[in-house]
Amino acid sequence: MFDASETGLPARPGVGYKAQHFKDILDTPGTVAWLEIHAENYMGDGGRPLAQLRHLAERFAFSVHGVGLSIGGEGPLDSAHLARLKHLCDWLNPASFSEHLAWSSHDETFLNDLLPLPYTQATVTRVADHVDRVQEVLGRRMLLENPSSYxxxxxxxxxxxxxxxxxxxxxxxxxxxxxxxxxxxxTNLNFDAADYLADFPVEFVGEVHLGGHFADADDHGAPLLIDNHGAAVVDPVWQLYAGLIGRAGPLPTLIEWDNDVPDWPVLAAEAARAARILEPVA
Structure with missing residues (x-):
């Protein structure tokens, strides 16, 4: 059993690391105290990406975020993928590891999406068994992320x-x-986000994500939001975040921007906005 209150990440802002920001992060980190990578981008051997990662790890805490374990899949976890993940975590020794509550594979087929699960007792058992397996192999506690749903x-x-x-x-x-x-x-399923957060068990939270989305409409003209990590955080999300921090206290907070990635000053400004919310309750 792993203690869910333990995390090595500082309760300050972090950003998703992109190679084009390598020099900027070293020279002008601003309020950024830690970095997050997608595990699957760093499972190879050698090369400039790993060399840069090793250099950054001398100055910054890291979070490793997985997108390919298929925690909610029907079948057993891919042992080869899990072994590559363990190798990465063993040498990088990140302060945190996380994965999505979703499934993304079937038999030998891997899908380029994070697909939803039915919330049943049987699914609890399957997901818990997979989480137990990941924690056993990695020898570290993992974080499970709430999905975006359609x-x-x-x-x-x-x-x-x-x-x-x-x-x-x-x-x-x-x-x-x-x-x-x-x-x-x-927005997509027509429930109250503030009520969801008020009921969320914050005692288990080891990391918070903030990101942007794309606003569209469905075939009936109703709002449809797509979680694309390709824009700035919108004001309603900032307001929800401020309410969360006011209730839970300061938490490690990531600015997630993976598509149409802006220049460093734009990303650093988003991190600074998170810092202004975190500081009064620190």
Missing amino acids: LAFAGAEMGEVDFLRAVALRTGCGLLLDVNNVFVSA
Whole structure:
């Protein structure tokens, strides 16, 4: 069993690391105290990307964020993928490791998407077994991230918050709370994002994500938000985040910007905005 309150990340802003920002991060980090990478981008051997990562790790704490384990998949976890992930975590020794509550593979086929799960007792058991396996192999606690949702299952037996709480209690894992995902899901599925956050078990939260999204409309003209990590954080998400921090206290907070990545000053300004919310409660 892993203690979900333990995290080596500072309760300050971090950003998703992009190679084009390497020199800027070293020269003018501003309020950025830690960096996050996607695990699957660094599972190779040698080369400039790993050399840069080793250099940055001398100055910054790191979070490793996985997107390919398929934690919610029907079948067993891919042992080769898990071994590559362990190798990365062993040499980088990140302060935090996280994955999505989703599935992304079937048999030998890997899908370029994070697909939703029905929130049932059977799914709790399957996801918990997979989380236990990851924590056993890595020898470290993992965080499980709430997804962005575009549909709900008619056969669901519980809400998302209750599902995440059940997995955390059963496995000792922590939770990664993506506030933009909450806002996206609330808009798409017509529930209150503030109520969701008020019920969220913040005692398990080891990391918070903030990111942007794309605003569209469905075939009936209703708002449809797409979680694309390609824009600045919108004001309603900042407001939800401020309410969360006011309730929970300071938490490690990532600015997530993976598509149409801006120049460093823009990303650093987003981190500085998070710092202004964190500082009064630190």
